[in-house]
Amino acid sequence: xxxxxxxxxxxxxxxxxxxxxxxxxxxxxxxxxxxxxxxxxxxxxxxxxxxxxxxxxxxxxxxxxxxxxxxxxxxxxxxxxxxxxxxxxxxxxxxxxxxxxxxxxxxxxxxxxxxxxxxxxxxxxxxxxxxxxxxxxxxxxxxxxxxxxxxxxxxxxxxxxxxxxxxxxxxxxxxxxxxxxxxxxxxxxxxxxxxxxxxxxxxxxxxxxxxxxxxxxxxxxxxxxxxxxxxxxxxxxxxxxxxxxxxxxxxxxxxxxxxxxxxxxxxxxxxxxxxxxxxxxxxxxxxxxxxxxxxxxxxxxxxxxxxxxxxxxxxxxxxxxxxxxxxxxxxxxxxxxxxxxxxxxxxxxxxxxxxxxxxxxxxxxxxxxxxxxxxxxxxxxxxxxxxxxxxxxxxxxxxxxxxxxxxxxxxxxxxxxxxxxxxxxxxxxxxxxxxxxxxxxxxxxxxxxxxxxxxxxxxxxxxxx
Numbered sequence: 092x093x094x095x096x097x098x099x100x101x102x103x104x105x106x107x108x109x110x111x112x113x114x115x116x117x118x119x120x121x122x123x124x125x126x127x128x129x130x131x132x133x134x135x136x137x138x139x140x141x142x143x144x145x146x147x148x149x150x151x152x153x154x155x156x157x158x159x160x161x162x163x164x165x166x167x168x169x170x171x172x173x174x175x176x177x178x179x180x181x182x183x184x185x186x187x188x189x190x191x192x193x194x195x196x197x198x199x200x201x202x203x204x205x206x207x208x209x210x211x212x213x214x215x216x217x218x219x220x221x222x223x224x225x226x227x228x229x230x231x232x233x234x235x236x237x238x239x240x241x242x243x244x245x246x247x248x249x250x251x252x253x254x255x256x257x258x259x260x261x262x263x264x265x266x267x268x269x270x271x272x273x274x275x276x277x278x279x280x281x282x283x284x285x286x287x288x289x290x291x292x293x294x295x296x297x298x299x300x301x302x303x304x305x306x307x308x309x310x311x312x313x314x315x316x317x318x319x320x321x322x323x324x325x326x327x328x329x330x331x332x333x334x335x336x337x338x339x340x341x342x343x344x345x346x347x348x349x350x351x352x353x354x355x356x357x358x359x360x361x362x363x364x365x366x367x368x369x370x371x372x373x374x375x376x377x378x379x380x381x382x383x384x385x386x387x388x389x390x391x392x393x394x395x396x397x398x399x400x401x402x403x404x405x406x407x408x409x410x411x412x413x414x415x416x417x418x419x420x421x422x423x424x425x426x427x428x429x430x431x432x433x434x435x436x437x438x439x440x441x442x443x444x445x446x447x448x449x450x451x452x453x454x455x456x457x458x459x460x461x462x463x464x465x466x467x468x469x470x471x472x473x474x475x476x477x478x479x480x481x482x483x484x485x486x487x488x489x490x491x492x493x494x495x496x497x498x499x500x501x502x503x504x505x506x507x508x509x510x511x512x513x514x515x516x517x518x519x520x521x522x523x524x525x526x527x528x529x530x531x532x533x534x535x536x537x538x539x540x541x542x543x544x545x546x547x548x549x550x551x552x553x554x555x556x
């Protein structure tokens with residue numbers, strides 16, 4: 092089993108920078124101000140010949156409000172899960188009361204701790220490390236996470252001894268179905284993730300913008316593997332001013348691209364907004380399967396519920412393929428069915444569509460409703476085949492096929508979707524016109540044809556002068 096190391100310390104000591112360097116990723120947001128990381132972020136790394144799991148955490152020792160207190164709870168949960176802790180301190184700031192408070196908390200938990208002094212580039216090692224001996228956590232190791240200096244030896248020192256007779260690692264376990272939970276700020280995404288997991292895994296607060304990173308949470312349900320991705324809320328571009336929020340939105344959009352299924356959360360009390368429609372459009376453009384979760388459904392008056400249903404029908408007719416669930420993430424109403432919907436959408440998105448069935452269905456569809464005329468010529472659709480999955484993609488070949496109007500394309504999409512019972516996934520249809528082998532070519536004239544053309548020209552000149 093892979094050892095688990097937690098990265099802890101005061102805010103802005105470089106935990107996320109070290110996490111990104113070891114995991115060779117940019118999964119953790121990094122910026123030069125404290126309090127950026129809030130939730131636990133997991134990643135896999137390899138140091139030397141050892142594989143390990145890293146946990147990036149928020150800053151400890153500076154809680155001044157509910158959000159920062161929640162951050163600290165998340166960090167201490169990571170410490171309790173870990174086989175060892177890398178305690179980062181700032182070599183340029185020196186020893187602080189916050190460092191001493193964190194060291195006291197770590198000693199109380201009895202977990203093995205490796206003290207690492209970060210930001211040591213350009214500083215004398217012995218002098219930089221000297222004052223941190225006062226923490227009583229053994230020899231401080233001076234590193235530079237930003238430049239990679241001393242990182243490998245420090246992490247190797249933090250790893251627990253490798254058990255004797257441990258089997259060689261096999262293939263990496265399947266991450267399961269990746270499901271991204273997206274939506275506008277403060278619609279209940281993190282609450283929904285915690286409800287699906289059955290634990291307070293991600294930080295929840297009444298204020299908007301609590302989640303900043305895209306937090307991946309692997310878990311197992313009824314023997315089936317899943318990966319939930321909690322994301323930051325996406326607002327309209329005109330309302331985004333902070334640089335961190337811009338990066339959070341980029342992380343959210345990247346999470347959509349990496350997901351197999353997207354659960355898009357909307358606030359029933361605010362109704363369907365333009366931003367909801369834009370987000371759904373992005374999910375469809377990315378080709379991701381989709382489940383709509385209309386949250387905060389509890390305690391709504393009946394007339395408000397009916398209005399929300401009408402608004403969905405009126406404003407979101409282009410996602411009639413997606414399952415709708417009216418839920419309460421806070422109380423758990425309807426939440427249990429979301430993963431069942433996500434599984435069905437994932438299965439539909441990966442369906443293999445037999446070519447024989449596609450061609451028979453195309454023939455029946457054309458017989459029932461002929462394509463229109465274009466410049467006096469009938470569009471002819473000849474055969475179809477599948478071009479890919481996630482989402483299912485179908486290519487139809489024919490004469491003038493690419494000139495078919497959008498209404499006829501929708502007719503074919505709905506026909507294919509209904510026959511194959513594709514639920515929760517967009518369907519891409521490409522109408523492809525075959526190349527004309529004679530386009531741009533001229534037939535060479537024979538000698539008798541050339542003579543005939545010259546005689547015709549002479550007669551014309553004599554007649555018309």
